[in-house]
Each structure stands twice: as structure tokens, then as C-alpha cells.
Amino acid sequence: MSESKWSLKRIIELYDQIISQPHRTEIARELRDEDDLFMLLLFSEMVGIPNPVFYYTLELYPVMLEKFHDWHLRMGMEKSPLSGIRCC
Amino acid sequence: MSGIILAVIGMVVFALGYRYYSKFIAEKIYRLDPTYQTPAHKFKDGVDFVPTNKFVLWGHHFTSVAGAAPIVGPAIAVYWGWLPAFLWVVLGTVFAAGVHDFGALVLSVRNKGQSVGTIAHKLIGRRAKLLFLFIILLLVLMVNAVFAWVIANLFIKFPASVLSVFIQIPLAIWIGYWVYKKQGNMLLPSLAALATMYLAAIVASYVEPLQIDLIGYFGGEGSTVMGMTATSMAFFVWIIILMIYVYIASTLPVWKLLQPRDYINSHQLVVGLLILYLGLLFSNPTISAPATNTEADVPWFPLLFITIACGAISGFHGLVSSGTSSKQLDKETDARFVGYLGAVGEGTLALVAIIATVTFFGSTADFTAVYSSFGAASSEGLGVFVQGAAKLATGLAIPPEVASTIVSVIIVSFAATTLDTSVRLMRYIISEIGSEYNVNSLGNKHVATTIAVVSSAALVLIPEGPKGFGSGGYLLWPLFGTSNQLLAGITLLLVSFWLRNQGRNYAPTMIPMIFLLFMTLWAMTSQVFGKWNVFGGSEPSGLLFTFGSIIWIFAIWILIEALILFNKKDKELPTD
Numbered sequence: 001m002s003e004s005k006w007s008l009k010r011i012i013e014l015y016d017q018i019i020s021q022p023h024r025t026e027i028a029r030e031l032r033d034e035d036d037l038f039m040l041l042l043f044s045e046m047v048g049i050p051n052p053v054f055y056y057t058l059e060l061y062p063v064m065l066e067k068f069h070d071w072h073l074r075m076g077m078e079k080s081p082l083s084g085i086r087c088c
Numbered sequence: 089m090s091g092i093i094l095a096v097i098g099m100v101v102f103a104l105g106y107r108y109y110s111k112f113i114a115e116k117i118y119r120l121d122p123t124y125q126t127p128a129h130k131f132k133d134g135v136d137f138v139p140t141n142k143f144v145l146w147g148h149h150f151t152s153v154a155g156a157a158p159i160v161g162p163a164i165a166v167y168w169g170w171l172p173a174f175l176w177v178v179l180g181t182v183f184a185a186g187v188h189d190f191g192a193l194v195l196s197v198r199n200k201g202q203s204v205g206t207i208a209h210k211l212i213g214r215r216a217k218l219l220f221l222f223i224i225l226l227l228v229l230m231v232n233a234v235f236a237w238v239i240a241n242l243f244i245k246f247p248a249s250v251l252s253v254f255i256q257i258p259l260a261i262w263i264g265y266w267v268y269k270k271q272g273n274m275l276l277p278s279l280a281a282l283a284t285m286y287l288a289a290i291v292a293s294y295v296e297p298l299q300i301d302l303i304g305y306f307g308g309e310g311s312t313v314m315g316m317t318a319t320s321m322a323f324f325v326w327i328i329i330l331m332i333y334v335y336i337a338s339t340l341p342v343w344k345l346l347q348p349r350d351y352i353n354s355h356q357l358v359v360g361l362l363i364l365y366l367g368l369l370f371s372n373p374t375i376s377a378p379a380t381n382t383e384a385d386v387p388w389f390p391l392l393f394i395t396i397a398c399g400a401i402s403g404f405h406g407l408v409s410s411g412t413s414s415k416q417l418d419k420e421t422d423a424r425f426v427g428y429l430g431a432v433g434e435g436t437l438a439l440v441a442i443i444a445t446v447t448f449f450g451s452t453a454d455f456t457a458v459y460s461s462f463g464a465a466s467s468e469g470l471g472v473f474v475q476g477a478a479k480l481a482t483g484l485a486i487p488p489e490v491a492s493t494i495v496s497v498i499i500v501s502f503a504a505t506t507l508d509t510s511v512r513l514m515r516y517i518i519s520e521i522g523s524e525y526n527v528n529s530l531g532n533k534h535v536a537t538t539i540a541v542v543s544s545a546a547l548v549l550i551p552e553g554p555k556g557f558g559s560g561g562y563l564l565w566p567l568f569g570t571s572n573q574l575l576a577g578i579t580l581l582l583v584s585f586w587l588r589n590q591g592r593n594y595a596p597t598m599i600p601m602i603f604l605l606f607m608t609l610w611a612m613t614s615q616v617f618g619k620w621n622v623f624g625g626s627e628p629s630g631l632l633f634t635f636g637s638i639i640w641i642f643a644i645w646i647l648i649e650a651l652i653l654f655n656k657k658d659k660e661l662p663t664d
Contacts, residue, residue: 027343
């Protein structure tokens with residue numbers, strides 16, 4: 001009994017995953033777009049846009065550096081646009 | 089003969105095809121490697137590249153490729169009798185579609201998850217990219233015209249279905265919002281939405297004021313647009329409403345409307361297949377259509393092969409295989425399950441569409457009275473399928489009037505999502521062509537969408553022959569099939585080339601490719617130059633002549649590219 005209950009649950013889970021798969025991708029894409037914009041705001045000083053909170057965003061650099069390479073690739077720049085960050 | 093026998097034979101052939109032929113292709117031809125690191129792992133980003141369970145990926149792949157097209161084609165093609173349509177669907181799925189979908193998936197996996205278009209660009213150059221863009225542009229333009237025609241006609245024939253289809257829109261928007269903003273689960277709300285839609289369909293089937301019957305509103309069938317002949321006011325108004333809807337829907341972000349609709353439609357696909365196959369099992373209908381039509385006014389050979397595209401082989405699947413599924417494949421060996429069985433899934437849909445259509449009539453005479461000519465088959469086929477499917481549903485004790493409304497709702501929902509996606513795709517292609525030729529204004533979302541919507545509306549409403557405004561839709565169906573086959577031809581060409589470069593046997597992909605190109609060229613040559621020729625053809629038609637000629641030129645173009653490609657010994661396919 002418990003085995004068949006588990007199976008039914010598994011089937012429903014699988015079915016749920018199938019129908020939600022494309023949606024999950026789109027939501028991840030939307031969130032990534034928002035993140036990309038946020039990244040631009042954080043790095044704005046280095047690309048020539050004045051940033052009043054530059055001092056604070058500077059502290060985030062160690063965290064952001066890991067994501068920086070993928071970000072500039074997505075933005076259509078094959079090489080790092082910032083001479084200070086030599087990721088590639 | 090019983091319809092069940094046809095279904096069983098079809099299923100057995102599909103099963104054998106999967107068990108033996110796809111195994112042979114996987115092991116000897118594509119040589120899948122379970123240790124190969126797929127793009128989903130290599131470029132894992134949590135968005136496009138995500139390793140996915142093969143059952144989930146198959147389900148996603150199948151729901152992306154299945155739509156109204158594998159229903160419309162067979163419903164028309166049974167005009168030549170059930171046997172040719174049945175054989176083409178079953179054998180086409182096993183030997184052409186399966187190999188094509190599976191091949192596109194493997195080729196893309198071995199090329200960093202790139203799409204077929206990008207691979208063609210790398211291999212042949214800018215020329216191939218433009219060829220690809222123009223064929224897809226033609227394909228989506230025809231999809232828009234044909235599916236707008238399908239929806240408008242179903243709304244007119246089955247007015248009880250209108251309410252449900254329009255209820256789906258706000259429900260989908262609400263679910264989209266719920267999932268996106270509130271991070272809610274989509275299974276229960278989408279099932280509730282489905283239940284609401286079907287409840288509306290049931291109520292509307294019995295309560296006449298809820299049936300949106302535009303023919304009645306505009307004063308009967310005789311009411312035409314500004315007194316012009318043939319096209320009813322109702323058809324014209326439906327096309328305008330659909331085009332306005334599709335403009336709005338295709339410019340919204342996909343998560344707002346398109347995707348929530350898609351997962352309601354995934355339930356509908358399951359419901360539809362269950363109703364049809366279980367209904368078939370319980371009602372055990374007899375095939376009333378003849379096995380072959382000896383008095384056909386157009387020859388089945390080669391037109392059958394372009395009338396049924398989706399369900400036997402469809403180039404659109406290659407776009408899905410290489411566009412999304414290849415980026416999510418966990419192990420390379422899963423490609424057989426996802427790609428080949430995805431094509432088989434579509435084959436089962438086409439198979440049941442044939443059965444529903446050929447078992448609907450009480451006698452062979454009734455069948456031939458409706459399917460009196462190819463033109464009649466093209467315009468009536470879909471309506472016959474809906475009624476045939478409703479007849480099968482009565483095997484599950486569903487009243488026929490409710491069943492026909494629900495089947496009609498299912499088909500319209502599929503067609504509307506296809507229309508939405510295809511207008512969106514057309515917008516992207518117009519922008520892409522704009523950037524190729526430095527026309528920056530085409531990059532604007534609204535400019536590109538306006539061009540897409542206006543040209544599609546013009547095509548479906550174009551005055552054609554004695555039938556006047558709006559007869560363009562179903563006439564274009566074989567041309568839609570042809571452009572779809574050409575797209576499949578390009579994919580098979582690329583896969584064959586890859587196999588040749590690897591020093592393997594490329595006959596399993598090359599033979600279907602030659603077959604497709606041969607049939608397309610033959611059909612187009614006979615139709616364009618013999619029948620539709622405006623300079624002395626038997627049935628001159630400016631519209632069909634123009635589109636047919638363009639397709640003919642594309643087919644020749646592909647043939648030339650194939651010859652060039654296979655003569656270049658030094659050209660390397662960028663595979664790893």
C-alpha cells in the first residue's frame with residue numbers, strides 16, 4: 001500500500017516537473033536579467049556612471065568577482081571591459 | 089475493420105521502431121557515449137543549461153512539439169483513403185521523424201548545445217543563415233495564416249467553445265502572476281483552471297446564450313464584408329479579433345501569458361490523448377472510410393507527403409531538439425529516449441487523428457460525400473476530426489455535444505498557443521533580418537510585431553479565386569507542410585554531413601533527406617508549374633504560384649548546398 005502511494009506521488013511529482021520545466025527556465029532568466037542590471041549598478045563607477053554609494057558597493061567586489069566573467073560574456077563583451085579585473 | 093486494430097498495429101510498429109531501429113541508430117550510427125560530458129553539465133548556468141531527468145525532458149519536449157498540426161494534416165490526408173495516411177504516419181515516424189529529431193538532438197549536444205541554424209551558419213556561412221531565416225519566416229507566416237483560419241473556423245462551427253477559450257486567458261495570466269510573484273506551485277491552480285474551462289464548456293454546450301455565435305449576431309451566413317462575395321462577416325471579425333489578441337499576447341513577456349497557457353495546455357494534451365485512446369477502446373468503432381481513394385481529383389503521390397508533415401516528419405522538431413532540449417540533456421544516451429520517443433509521441437497523436445476521422449462516418453458513401461474533392465477535404469477535415477473525436481468520447485459516456493465542444497476547445501487552445509509563439513518567432517526573425525541588412529527600425533518590438541500581424545492577416549484574408557476573401561487559409565496547408573519538410577531536410581543534411589565526417593554510415597539520415605527533397609521538389613514542380621501557374625496553368629492562382637515558387641527555389645537552393653557541402657572534402661564540422 002505504502003509502495004503504491006509512493007509511486008503515485010512520484011508520478012505526480014514527475015508530471016509537475018514536466019509542466020513547470022519551461023516556466024522555471026523563464027523565471028530563472030527574468031531573475032538573471034534583474035541580477036545583471038543590479039550588477040551594472042554595482043559596477044557603474046568603473047564603467048563611467050557616477051555611483052553615490054560606490055564606497056559601499058566596493059565591499060561587495062569579492063562576492064561579485066566570481067560572477068563577473070559570466071556577466072560580461074552575457075553582456076556581449078568577450079573580454080573583461082575593466083582593466084582592474086582580469087578574469088580573461 | 090475496427091479502429092482498434094489500426095491503433096494496435098501502429099503502436100506495435102512504433103514500439104518495434106523504438107526497441108530495434110532507434111537502438112541500432114544509437115549504437116551504430118550516432119554512437120552515443122554515456123561518459124560524454126553534455127552541454128547541460130559543461131555550461132551549467134541554472135537557466136538554459138540544466139541537467140534534467142530524461143522523463144521530465146521527454147515530457148517537456150513532447151508537449152513543445154505536439155500541437156494542432158499533427159491533427160489537421162491527417163484529417164485532410166485521409167482524403168486518399170486511410171491506408172496511405174496510416175502508412176506514411178507510421179513509417180515516417182519510425183524511419184524519418186525519429187531519426188531526424190534524435191539526430192538534431194545529438195548534433196546539437198556534440199556542438200555545445202547550439203541550434204541547427206547556428207551550426208548551418210558555421211558550416212556553410214552567411215548564405216545558410218539567410219536560407220534558414222527565410223525558410224523559417226515563410227514557415228511562421230504560413231503557420232499564422234493557417235492557424236488563424238483554423239481557430240476562426242472552429243469558433244464558427246462550434247460556438248460553444250468560444251467562452252472556454254477566452255476564459256483561459258485571464259486564468260493563465262493569474263496563474264503566471266501567482267507563480268512569478270508569489271512563488272506558488274502551478275499544478276493545482278492550473279488543474280483548477282482546466283476544470284473551470286471544461287465546466288464553462290459543458291454549461292455553454294447546453295445554454296445557448298453562452299454560445300458566442302457571430303454568424304447569428306451578424307445576421308446569418310449571407311452577411312459578408314462590405315457586400316463582397318464569399319467571406320462571411322463572422323470569419324472576418326474573428327480574424328480581426330484574433331490578430332488583435334495575438335499582437336498583445338506576443339508582445340507580453342512569456343511568463344505572463346504564453347507559459348501559463350502552455351501548462352494548462354499540457355494537461356489538455358493528456359486529457360485529449362486519454363479521451364481519444366480510451367474512447368477508442370471502449371467504443372470500438374468501425375472504419376467507414378475506404379482504404380484507398382480510386383477517384384481522387386489530385387494524386388496522392390507526392391502530395392500526401394507534404395499534406396502530413398507534423399506526425400510523420402517535421403522540421404520544427406529540429407528547432408526544439410537543438411534549441412532547448414539539447415541544453416538540458418543529462419546524459420548523451422538519454423537522447424534516444426527524448427528525441428526518438430518525442431517523435432513517436434507525435435506519431436501517436438497523428439495516428440489517433442486518422443482513426444477519429446475515418447471512423448466517424450456511418451458508411452463509405454457518407455465519407456465520400458464529405459471528402460468529395462481535395463478542396464472539400466481541406467476545408468472540412470478538421471471539423472470531421474472534431475466530430476469523430478466526439479464520437480470516440482461517447483465511448484466514455486460523455487454526451488456528444490459536450491465532447492465536441494471540449495475537443496474543439498483543446499484544438500483551439502493548441503492552435504492559439506502555436507499562433508502566439510509563431511508571431512513572436514516571426515517578430516524575432518524580422519528583427520534579425522533587419523540587423524543583417526542594417527534596417528534598425530525593424531529591431532523595434534512594435535514595428536516588427538505590426539509587420540508580422542498585418543502580413544499574417546493579409547495572407548489569411550487574401551481574396552483568392554472564386555471563394556473570395558479568407559479562402560487562403562486552408563489552401564496554404566500543403567505549402568506549410570512543404571516548408572516544414574524543407575527545414576527537416578536542412579537538419580538531416582547537417583546530421584548526414586557530420587556522420588560522413590566521422591567516417592560512419594550516413595544512409596539512415598541521408599535517405600530520408602533525399603526522400604523529403606525529392607517529394608517536395610516533385611510536388612512543387614507539378615503544382616507550381618502545372619496547376620497554379622498564372623501563365624497558363626490548369627487552376628491559376630497568384631497566391632499559391634508566388635509562395636510555391638519561393639519554396640521551389642528554396643528546395644533547389646538546399647539541393648545545391650548539399651552538393652557543394654558533400655563535394656568539399658576539407659570542410660570540417662565544428663564538432664568535438
